[in-house]
Amino acid sequence: xxSEASNEMLNLxxxxxxxxxxxxxxxxxxxxxxxxxxxxxxxxxRQEIIREMHKLAADKRNSSS
Numbered sequence: 001x002x003s004e005a006s007n008e009m010l011n012l013x014x015x016x017x018x019x020x021x022x023x024x025x026x027x028x029x030x031x032x033x034x035x036x037x038x039x040x041x042x043x044x045x046r047q048e049i050i051r052e053m054h055k056l057a058a059d060k061r062n063s064s065s
Contacts, residue, residue, distance in 0.1 A: 005056050005059065005060065008052075008056060009053060009056055012049045012052060012053055015045075015049060016046065016049055019042045019045070019046055022038075022042060023039065023042065026038075026039050
């Protein structure tokens with residue numbers, strides 16, 4: 001994996017970590033409409049991040065063949 005791809009993967013993992021911490025707070029607190037919408041947006045972004053990570057991994061496999 002190139003240095004640029006490695007950095008991108010690391011940044012995606014960091015973003016996931018932040019979302020996990022936010023969701024832990026969400027699970028422990030009172031849930032209003034705004035909080036629920038933010039939680040749903042994080043879930044959408046989390047799915048997008050997973051797709052990006054899979055693409056980076058696939059690109060790496062294809063480039064090393």
